[in-house]
Amino acid sequence: MNTITRRAGFLAAAFFAASVLLAEPAHAMHISDGVLPPSWAAFWWALAIPFVVIGIKAYEKEKNGAKKPFIGLIGSAVFIISCMPVPVPVAGSCSHPCGTGLAALLIGPKLTVAISSVALVLQALFLAHGGITTMGANIFSMGVAGAFSGYFVFRAANKLGLGIFSSTFLAGLVSDWATYAVTSLELASGLGSGGSAPAMFGALLAAFAPTQIPLGIMEGFVTASAFKFITERRPDLSLTPVKETVSE
């Protein structure tokens, strides 16, 4: 083992030990049952269901048998990433990345909605992470907004001539921020009474910002790095726009 590897291993071990020794009990970061009024919870369910159906149909239409293990891999990654509280020292609080931006680049936004829904169901049923009545809202913010924003930002950045790393970084960053912007919208629309919703929306964005700005930047780097690794090893599994970019 060379010196650099040994030092990197030592630093990783020290970071892990500090994280474990200083850890506090984790909390759920999705919207819990009871937070949204029933009418608004039903509204977000109604918006999310068509996307989930489209996602399931996209999976059923998937003919490439070699791609199904890849979808399973991405699904498990989204499940793990989205229930992993990451401490943000500058904010003194924890939140979680989403992984849906990366997933959308690799398997497409429709399939990403489907795997996000599976992850959110498991988290709500077994980990007290999210809720049953608010699952529609959580699917819409993390699955729909996170996936489609990341996907379209990547395509736009790509068309503007940005490199692969920059485009994928932006996709991960915007995907994370869009998830929490839509969560703010869901909370403001459900909790704001009368004309207070716009002000509450701004206040929620400001409240999320100290945690999500650094976390979004981290997610951007993770997305870019993971995307580079995967497309270098298995370019055949990625979406068409991604392949076009890699070959440029």
Next chain:
Amino acid sequence: MKKISAMASGILASITGAANAEWRGVDSTVIEKFAADAGRSASPLIPAADGDLLLFCFLVAGAAGGFVFGYYFKSVFPAKKERD
């Protein structure tokens, strides 16, 4: 390598410096705070596990998720000798 060491030291120092913070999730610092101000509160339909049981559930979920991830990872990215 010096830059990486400096960055890692900075992260460790900031974590240590904030060790007394409660490290609460944004659910309680943001979502539940705004919900409480609006007269609502989180009321889970499924009772949350008490004490370390929830920690155990997270451990099992992490292990199961990690197993599935590893299983498919091996299938999608086989070792070099298996590819050859």
